[in-house]
Amino acid sequence: MQVFTSVIVLAIFFMAYIFTDIRDYKERKVKSVTSLAHVIGINSVSTILFEDNEAAKDILAGLKNVAPEIVRADILDKHNNFFAGYLRPGAANPDTLLIKYLKEPVFKDTLLFVGDNIMNNDELIGRVSLVVELSELSALKKSKSEMAAILLIAALCISFLIALAVQPYISKRLLYLVNAIKRVGQTGNYDIPIIDNGKDEISVLVRTFNNLMKEVNESQQRKDEFIGIASHELKTPLTSIKGYLDLLNVMEDKEPNKQCVQKALESTHKLEKLIKDLLDVSKIQSGQLQLNISRFNMVELLDETIAAIQMVARTHSITREDDHEDQMISADKEKIEQVLINLLSNAVKYSAPESKVIVSSKNNGTELVIKIRDYGIGVPEDELNQIFGRFYRTKNSSVHISGLGLGLYICRDIILRHKGRIWAEKETKGSSFYFALPVGVYAEM
Amino acid sequence: MKKILVVDDDIDILTLVKMTLTLNGFETETLSRWEGIDNSIEKFNPDLILLDVSLGGADGREICRRLKSQDDTRDIPVILFSANIEMEKSLENCNAQAFISKPYDLNYFLQTINSNIRTA
Numbered sequence: 001m002q003v004f005t006s007v008i009v010l011a012i013f014f015m016a017y018i019f020t021d022i023r024d025y026k027e028r029k030v031k032s033v034t035s036l037a038h039v040i041g042i043n044s045v046s047t048i049l050f051e052d053n054e055a056a057k058d059i060l061a062g063l064k065n066v067a068p069e070i071v072r073a074d075i076l077d078k079h080n081n082f083f084a085g086y087l088r089p090g091a092a093n094p095d096t097l098l099i100k101y102l103k104e105p106v107f108k109d110t111l112l113f114v115g116d117n118i119m120n121n122d123e124l125i126g127r128v129s130l131v132v133e134l135s136e137l138s139a140l141k142k143s144k145s146e147m148a149a150i151l152l153i154a155a156l157c158i159s160f161l162i163a164l165a166v167q168p169y170i171s172k173r174l175l176y177l178v179n180a181i182k183r184v185g186q187t188g189n190y191d192i193p194i195i196d197n198g199k200d201e202i203s204v205l206v207r208t209f210n211n212l213m214k215e216v217n218e219s220q221q222r223k224d225e226f227i228g229i230a231s232h233e234l235k236t237p238l239t240s241i242k243g244y245l246d247l248l249n250v251m252e253d254k255e256p257n258k259q260c261v262q263k264a265l266e267s268t269h270k271l272e273k274l275i276k277d278l279l280d281v282s283k284i285q286s287g288q289l290q291l292n293i294s295r296f297n298m299v300e301l302l303d304e305t306i307a308a309i310q311m312v313a314r315t316h317s318i319t320r321e322d323d324h325e326d327q328m329i330s331a332d333k334e335k336i337e338q339v340l341i342n343l344l345s346n347a348v349k350y351s352a353p354e355s356k357v358i359v360s361s362k363n364n365g366t367e368l369v370i371k372i373r374d375y376g377i378g379v380p381e382d383e384l385n386q387i388f389g390r391f392y393r394t395k396n397s398s399v400h401i402s403g404l405g406l407g408l409y410i411c412r413d414i415i416l417r418h419k420g421r422i423w424a425e426k427e428t429k430g431s432s433f434y435f436a437l438p439v440g441v442y443a444e445m
Numbered sequence: 446m447k448k449i450l451v452v453d454d455d456i457d458i459l460t461l462v463k464m465t466l467t468l469n470g471f472e473t474e475t476l477s478r479w480e481g482i483d484n485s486i487e488k489f490n491p492d493l494i495l496l497d498v499s500l501g502g503a504d505g506r507e508i509c510r511r512l513k514s515q516d517d518t519r520d521i522p523v524i525l526f527s528a529n530i531e532m533e534k535s536l537e538n539c540n541a542q543a544f545i546s547k548p549y550d551l552n553y554f555l556q557t558i559n560s561n562i563r564t565a
Binding site for chain 1: 499
């Protein structure tokens with residue numbers, strides 16, 4: 001782009017240069033030819049007065065040696081009739097009419113027509129007309145254009161070379177900035193300033209970016225602090241509520257009192273889960289969620305989690321449909337359990353009582369893929385990717401299910417931190433949720 | 446009757462825990478200010494201490510570490526009690542026996558206390 005701009009500017013500059021040069025040349029030529037015509041006029045006064053054509057012709061013939069570029073020279077009398085003339089041998093005869101009625105210098109093709117009055121004691125007695133061949137003009141035009149073209153190409157090459165040398169320096173810094181922005185976007189870690197020692201616009205950009213990141217970081221920290229304090233403050237009264245309900249639940253045998261207590265307990269569990277999710281998201285956002293990797297048997301974890309969910313979803317039938325007994329994996333057991341609980345709870349939550357939920361696992365050599373198939377309301381095709389977003393709730397207005405829309409977002413973050421994949425697929429009835437964790441050497445990558 | 450000392454700066458939690466433990470057959474003493482802990486231990490001689498981590502102005506983990514470094518209190522089991530589940534990670538660091546998060550599950554709460562309480 002810079003190269004293109006400089007070429008345009010240079011071309012305009014050269015064109016102006018050639019144009020003024022040619023104009024100067026023409027002005028000079030008009031001046032010199034006019035003075036020559038003037039001299040001829042003065043010398044021809046007597047020939048006109050004595051009507052001596054021959055003497056006038058001699059004067060004009062002398063031009064052959066003095067000014068060989070003159071193609072034609074004429075002396076006209078005061079009635080504008082040709083009095084004497086000279087035509088350079090071998091030259092084509094120029095426009096006679098133009099000569100006769102010439103008022104001021106005229107350029108026509110490569111010829112210059114100039115006239116001058118012949119005066120005798122302030123009385124007009126005739127006119128001199130000269131036609132000059134401007135053979136130099138085309139040569140001048142050609143040479144100037146050639147020089148301009150050569151200079152233009154040279155300038156183009158130089159500016160290209162300079163751009164080539166400077167570009168990597170600029171591009172490198174810009175790309176570094178872009179990568180830093182991308183990294184911040186992915187990790188949510190705003191605390192690493194970019195170092196740039198330049199003094200140009202890019203370093204201004206970098207400094208502005210650093211300042212912005214600092215502000216974001218500060219507000220992020222304030223938000224995290226707030227969530228930390230808020231969740232602690234929320235948990236303390238919740239502990240009391242839940243604790244007393246637990247005691248009541250043990251003591252109370254009478255219905256409907258017992259049922260009331262149990263309903264209240266269920267809501268308390270939901271509230272507890274919401275607070276936990278909010279805290280998890282705050283940790284994800286601030287990059288504090290860390291994995292505690294250990295080696296464990298995934299099949300055992302699947303069975304334990306299925307049993308736990310089955311306890312609270314008694315009408316659903318949750319089964320594992322594969323015959324594996326051993327699927328060892330290195331991962332954060334607690335976090336993977338959290339993912340399983342989330343996916344299984346969703347499968348139960350979004351399907352009618354008495355429907356099936358099928359869990360299966362498959363090791364394809366590089367990944368251990370866990371599939372959770374439900375026969376519930378399903379996920380619309382266009383929402384399959386969006387459901388893993390933060391605070392995403394299904395647009396399906398026929399269902400209203402409480403929650404903040406954080407569960408799948410947390411699941412995705414946990415799986416991505418394990419360098420795994422998580423996705424959902426639409427089924428004829430219901431949907432399938434998958435997550436895949438790298439195994440063996442792939443887990444080390 | 447086994448004796449439990451509960452230290453927490455929240456009166457509501459103290460009342461709840463005292464009631465829960467008393468109903469389950471423990472002799473319970475509560476303390477809302479950490480400054481009196483040495484005095485209480487000396488007088489009450491508990492078989493277990495349930496210690497909140499964020500006590501106003503003090504860190505329960507620090508107190509636990511100090512108790513575990515003193516000859517006369519070293520053998521009293523300590524269970525850390527906190528709303529911040531991250532605190533479970535610092536158990537070993539301060540030689541506490543177990544961790545109970547708030548809000549707690551009643552069965553888990555009693556189970557943890559029974560399995561850690563001093564028997565001899």
